[in-house]
Amino acid sequence: MARGDEDFAEFVRGSSAGLLRAAYLLTGDRHQAEDAAQTALVRTYAAWSRVRREDAFAYARRVLVNHVTDRWRRRLQEYATSALPDRPGDADVAEEVAQRQWLIGALGSLTGRERAVIIMRYFFDLPEANVADELRISVGTVKSTSSRALAKLRISADPPGGAPAGLPASPMGSDQR
């Protein structure tokens, strides 16, 4: 295997989990998530010789998010929650599944842009300026979108203890932008 391929294979091993997780949060569906993550990695490989010298994960992340949001723009895909996995098991597993169902449902209540901003900010932990750059929106839009999304989710940015309780009663929204 060529050196470049070895490096890329290592990159895939190291980045798959994060990209898949992000894709799952963005799409709400395992199969779509895998497709989106693979697509991001395919495009990263196609540009590997260039991006390997830069920040390859940032490139893959940007491709992933833009790929998913492009699909939203074209209305080819709805945020999918129907394919949520069900698995029997003990209480811990049940709790884990319940939390994931809430999470996916809650993200489903957001618009596509809100979801992308939330994932970039709080899953990838990107500064607002980087989110703005990667999504090609202004920092002000990142701030307002993030604030609005958190409010929808009833999540307080205040330290734990001062946050209001409550979950979205009907997490599935229809606006996918």
Next chain:
Amino acid sequence: VTDLDTFRRALKGQDAAGHPSPERDAPAARALDAGQIMARGRRLRWRRRLVAGAGSLCLAAAAAGVVTGLSHLTRPPADLDLHPATSGRSTPVPGDTGGPAPSPEPTSVREGQVIATGIQAGDEELVFYAVRIHNSQLPRIRFGIMAGLRSRAGTLTPAVETNETTGAGTAPGFHAIEAPMNVGSPEVAVPEFGYYAGPAAAITAQQGGRTVAAQLARWSADSSIVIFWFPATIQTGAPVASLAAYSSSGHLLPAGHTAPGHG
């Protein structure tokens, strides 16, 4: 989930201590197949060579061989020299040499005239031109479309190449549509572009709830091929939808492959 830290942990699939929780059903529990990804990547690289900061391709873009910016369908004057540029072989994509040897790549011999767009990118102008393709895996594909930059001195730098990959390259309809993208360093915004095989006199699409028109130019080497691009997509960065081609009499023409690819 009520506070931000808890929400962050939920997003990341972490437990209260910040350790990964065993989400056995979640898709993040395994690595993707690198071999399969690289195989697809090679095909993509083959199909669309993204040249970022690559060496320039020195082509003498003779003034007589240039179709000026178009706001409507144009035909090049009959007296123009339509010979392909024999020196039009592209430089190798530098970075790609570090990767695997993909299946034989098409050479980028320009065929026909350079199409000016009037779209400036710094001191250069975005242009389009057709390139020959010879590949045994695509026996019915003879050409692709290159988006490139032309300097004031006439130097062409290839940027994005696209070609049909299914069926015949000249079957009636849309082909090789490339979604808008930024390439190079510094980045250059390349609009959505592609070509239409047939007597298209107008090409439209939907973007943001309104109809936008493509700019068109007929390929000088084959007048049945219409190269088009959507300047409006430079601003939005988003692909258009519902492409439609119309004849000069206003009749809707066959659609073909209207889905854009992405670099």
